[in-house]
Amino acid sequence: MDKYRQYERVFNQFDENGDGKISPCELQKCVGLIGGVMSLEEAEAAILSMDSDEDGLLCLEDFVKLVEEAGEEEKANDLKEAFRMYEMDGSGCITPKSLKRMLSRLGESKTIDECKLMVAYFDINGDGQLSFDEFKVMMSFDLCL
Known part of the structure; x- marks a missing residue:
């Protein structure tokens, strides 16, 4: 249907x-x-x-x-909540360190270098961290896989 x-x-x-x-x-x-x-x-x-x-x-x-x-x-509210979980330190951005910490909590072990690469892939403005808008892009890409 x-x-x-x-x-x-x-x-x-x-x-x-x-x-x-x-x-x-x-x-x-x-x-x-x-x-x-x-x-x-x-x-x-x-x-x-x-x-x-x-x-x-x-x-x-x-x-x-x-x-x-x-x-x-x-969906937008869920995404905002997920972003807050990943950014953890209140900076308003996801850093490689906060990404590593959250992935570890989820049972996925990544090195800080792997997290830097993950961030860099979606870091549109090149500041080494993910803003909420960059996170949305990353999550929409993830949902398409």
């Missing part, structure tokens, strides 16, 4: 009254059913931000955009 059909099935579950639209109340209730918490005001704001025809409701296309943007935001 393709992703659009999956979204459509979820959309239809959220659309309790079957009118082809999701109201703020329906969105709030369904988010609660899947274990999330969303106030009515948050549901209204979420719908307002995606409502293409400005009727105060989400059509299927609006819903797909909402879900995909939420997924992207979650």
Whole structure:
């Protein structure tokens, strides 16, 4: 089953009254059913931000955009958390030393020279460390392998 059909099935579950639209109340209730918490005001704001025809409701296309943007935001938050784990010393950058330390914690033994090479491969500005933007590039490359 393709992703659009999956979204459509979820959309239809959220659309309790079957009118082809999701109201703020329906969105709030369904988010609660899947274990999330969303106030009515948050549901209204979420719908307002995606409502293409400005009727105060989400059509299927609006819903797909909402879900995909939420997924992207979650990925970005996960990436920020991972970056903080690797940078460890609060410098805002991943150094070969902090990379070695984190890899060691993950059970992967690398020498400092190997870590320098890993950093250098994605060190776009040549400062010997990875900024968050350089880390994102590294992680997107890793996900493509």
